[in-house]
Amino acid sequence: MMQGSPAATGKGATRREQILEAASALLLEEGYARFSARGVAARAGLRLSHVQYYFPAPADMLAELLDRFVRRYSDEIRARFAGPGNGEQRLHRALDFLLNDEAYRRDCGIFMLEVASFAARNEAIAAALRRYYAVYLDGFVDMVKALNPALAPRERDRRARQSIAFIEGMAMTRPHMGAKGEADFSAREATRAILRLATAS
Amino acid sequence: MMQGSPAATGKGATRREQILEAASALLLEEGYARFSARGVAARAGLRLSHVQYYFPAPADMLAELLDRFVRRYSDEIRARFAGPGNGEQRLHRALDFLLNDEAYRRDCGIFMLEVASFAARNEAIAAALRRYYAVYLDGFVDMVKALNPALAPRERDRRARQSIAFIEGMAMTRPHMGAKGEADFSAREATRAILRLATAS
DNA sequence: CGAGATATTGGTCATATGACCAATTTTGTC
């Protein structure tokens, strides 16, 4: 088999998982600037050349991590919005996940902060990011449609984009913008804000 | 004088500017991952040790760049909102700057994407980022107050935070979220969205 | 069991980086 992308099944697949898990942890703890194939290998208890056998370049790990991120969470978020309750309740459930789920926030932080800057200089990463946002947007268009069926498709798209921008911006600014005397940016506040954004005529 | 922060006036000050300008350009073009004192020196036409004389560690350059960023733009944004016209017109003017001004967008991209991830591992950078957002928030609280004087202070704070999150999120997601058939995220659309966010009861 | 694909090892090599320092030149000031 070609060296570029070794086995997708069997032993190779498990090893691949192990490497990506180490890569993810390393990226989270050290940041992209210190992300290295050697570091991943050390974390996974493997040799450098062993990691390189699966991922010739460090960026290959990032691209695959990003795609997995999309696959892992897109259904999850849709499911939370699809459950019972009225629009506000369902939106709140989805936002509570997007803003407060520990695993999601961790992964999201990795990709939005660490990887996004790399996307400007690596087309493969940029493409993976576009795929991510395409799925994200798709889901939100459905949400906006459910919340405000009267909106024209173009306007619906716009509202969905604005809602996503709001959520991403919240996740990004929250750590650096201390609330004065209260826990701001809670899922409930965010829900109200997005309702204003998405459903107002 | 102590080696840590050489002369703030005279020849040293100009050299400092020159170094920071090179650092800024390098950061923009290569990203934080490839940001190095050597690279800055090469760009500025100086020796490595010369750059290190002014900025012992590479992160020192980033922290100062970030603080300059705050100082440079905080007044500018306030001025645009303070001009003539009704609330919507003034907000639009400010947002047009925040979203479309070339220099601002460039600098903003540097700090939000390249530097923010570093902030998680460097307290000096994190502190500079907090100062940035503190100034930003302060300005937006005033904006929200002008747009909707009836809001209680706590709610006003919240709306300001949400508006900032929206703007930052827009700037961040825009490059990766292609609009379908129209120029989305224009300053006008953003203005309407923020008006919904900030002024709705 | 045997052969070919897959996985794994151990290493080299060129390059890049930040910390560090001693020596020298330039600048400002008395």
Place this chain on the structure above:
DNA sequence: GACAAAATTGGTCATATGACCAATATCTCG
């Protein structure tokens, strides 16, 4: 002009990194 501080040079050193490769072990399937 003398003298101290500031600015600048040129270099070393330990370390880290990705690309690369030849050799070996392990697995898989006929």
